[in-house]
Amino acid sequence: MKAKKIEAYTMMEVAIAMLLAAVCMSICYTAYGMIGDYFQVFQKRNASAEEVLTLRRTMEKDILKGKYLIRTESGINILGDSLGIAYNFADSAILRKVEGLRTDSFHVSPVEAVFLFEGREALELDTVDHISFKLQMEKQRMIPVTIGKMYSAHDLLK
Template identity: 80%
Template sequence: MKTKKIEAYTLMEIAIAMLLAAICMSICYTAYQMVGDYFHAFQKKNATAEEVLTLRRTMEKDIAKGRYLIRTAEGFNITGDSLNITYQFADTAILRKVENLRTDSFHVIPVETRFRFEEREALEMDTVDHISFMLKMEKQQTIPVTIGKFYSAHDLLK
C-alpha cells in the first residue's frame, strides 16, 4: 500500500509566521496608543482654549450690556437698568453670578488682576473702565486678557 503524503507547513514555518504576526500587532498597538495620546492632548488643549474664548466673549457681551462696572473686593459688578452681574476671581476659577438666575464657572486660574479707571488703579466701589488679568495655563504659560468699557459723558455725570 502506498501512503499518500499530505502537503502542509512545518512547525518551524508556523512559528515564524506567528512571530511575524505578533511583531506586526505590537507595532500597530503602539502606534494606536501614540495617536490616542496625541489626540487626548489635542482635545485638552482645545477645551482650555474654548474655555478662555467663552470667558472673554461672555465678559465682553456682559460689559457691553451693562451701564457701569463697579470694583468689588473679589472682582467686579456689572450694573444696568435691570441688570446685575457679578464676576468673582477665585483661586481656581472665575465665577459669573447673574442675579436670580445661575452661577457660571470658568475653570481658569486668574493671576495679576488689575482694575483701572482713567489710567489709575480703581479701589473697591470705584468705577472701572479697564480690566486686565492673566490666565495661568499648563506648563507655566499665561494668556493675557484685556477688556475695556467706554462711558459716555452722560453716564459719568450721574
C-alpha cells in the first residue's frame, strides 16, 4: 500500500509568508505613527491660528463698542456708557477682564506693543487711537496685529 501524499505548504513557504506579513505590518504601523505626528502638528498650528483670530476679532468688537481707549500701565481700558473692559498685555498671555463678569485668557506672547494717539506714543492714562503689537509664535514666527479706533470731534471734546 502506497502512502497518500497530503497537499500542504512546506515549513519554508509558511516562514516566508509570515516574514512578508510582518514586513507589511511594520510598514503600516510606521506610516500610521507618522500620519499621527503630522496631524498633531497640524492641530497645534491650527489651534494657535484660531487663538490669534479670536483675539483680533474680540478686540475689534470691544473697541468698536467702546467710546474711549485709555492707556494703562499694562495695556488698555475700553470705556463706554455701560462698558468696562481691560486688556492686560502679560509676557505669555493677553488677559481680557470684563467689569463685573469674567477674565478671558488668550495664550499668545505679545511683543513690541505700541499705543499711539494721532501718531505719537500714548502715555499712561492718555487716549489711544492706534494699537500695534506682534504675537510671537513657535520657531520665532511673528504675527503683526494692528487695530485702530476712530473718534468723533464730539467724543474728544468731552
